[in-house]
Amino acid sequence: MNWEAFWNQQAEADKPTAQVGRINAGELNSEQLHIRxxxxxxxxxxxxxxxxxxDVCCGNxxxxxLLAPKTAFCMGVDLSPKLIELAKAKHQQPNLHFSRANALQLSGLGRTFNKINLYFSFQYFEDYETGLRVLSEMNALLAxxxxxxxxDTPDATRWRQYYNSPAKIARYYYQKWRGxxxxxxxxxxxxxxxxxxWLGLEVQILPEPADLPYAWYRFDAVFVKALA
Ligand SMILES: C[S@@+](CC[C@H](N)C(=O)[O-])C[C@H]1O[C@@H](n2cnc3c(N)ncnc32)[C@H](O)[C@@H]1O
Known part of the structure; x- marks a missing residue:
């Protein structure tokens, strides 16, 4: 899958005020979901x-x-130039910066951070080596x-709960075949x-809070780097 083309096209198809790629917001409207x-x-x-x-893979x-006002400095990066354009046009705060960057190559940002977020996006790193490279790029910038x-990463142990009918499974393999x-x-x-x-980080795997729309098939993880 060409993710840059896919997300550029989503930038035009999705409502610019909604979380990119969100299909189901549960009981909440977009604004309430973002706050939650x-x-x-x-x-x-x-x-x-x-x-x-x-904020890696920050979308629009x-x-x-919403996170920036709680910090001293906040930078959002995303692969899609169109989403970064939307983000820059809509969200202007003195301590908030957006830049186009690939999560596989973050060293160009040229600064360190003590907190890094990657939300609702790790699934787009489609094999173990690519995921490890992304985590390793983030770790290199982490104080x-x-x-x-x-x-909000889809959980392989719940794949069959998500693809829970022969029709869904058939569609999955057909789309895989078509790319x-x-x-x-x-x-x-x-x-x-x-x-x-591998990276010498502590990790805690966490269930998502039950009120989040995708808690039934996704999980969270917090990684902590030791003090030097
Ligand atoms: C489902 S959206 C989530 C956006 C945002 N994190 C949120 O929760 O609203 C996934 C985002 O990942 C970005 N993305 C996918 N692959 C990427 C990569 N290699 N580097 C940076 N961003 C990437 C896409 O452009 C898209 O904006």
Missing amino acids: LAAHILEQLNLQPNDQLL GELTA PGGRIFIG TEAMGKFWHPKEFEKMAE
Whole structure:
């Protein structure tokens, strides 16, 4: 899948004020959902007013813009130039910056952060090596004692709960064959543990709070880097 083309096209298809790629917001409207998700991310990252936050795969910046006021400095990066344009046009705050960057190559950002968020996006890294590379790029920018939150990742142990009928499974394999399958990879929590061990990070695998719309088939993870 060419994700840059896919997300550029989503930037035009989706409502610019909605979270990119969200199909089901549960009981909440978009604005309420963004507030709920930002509160959840803030709690998992234990965000503090002097924090330097990087939001990787920030999309149109709807969540980034809610997190920025809780930090000293906040940068959102995304692969899609069109989503970054939308984010820059809509969200202007003195401590908030958006930039086009590939999560596979973050060293060009040229600064370190003590908190890094990657929400609702890890599934687009479609094999173990690519995921490890992304986590390793984030880890390279992470200050000692810093924290990475990877939230809302489809859980491989619940793949059959998601693809729960022959028709859904057939569609999945057909789209895979055509190269149009857009759900990406269901990650196994054990793969997260293995990556953390490789990079020398502590990791906690967490169930999502039950009120979040995709809690039934996704999980969260918090990685912590030791103090030097
Ligand atoms: C479902 S959206 C989530 C956006 C945002 N995190 C949120 O929760 O609202 C997934 C985002 O991941 C971005 N993305 C996918 N692959 C990427 C990569 N290699 N580097 C940076 N961003 C990427 C897409 O452009 C898209 O904006």
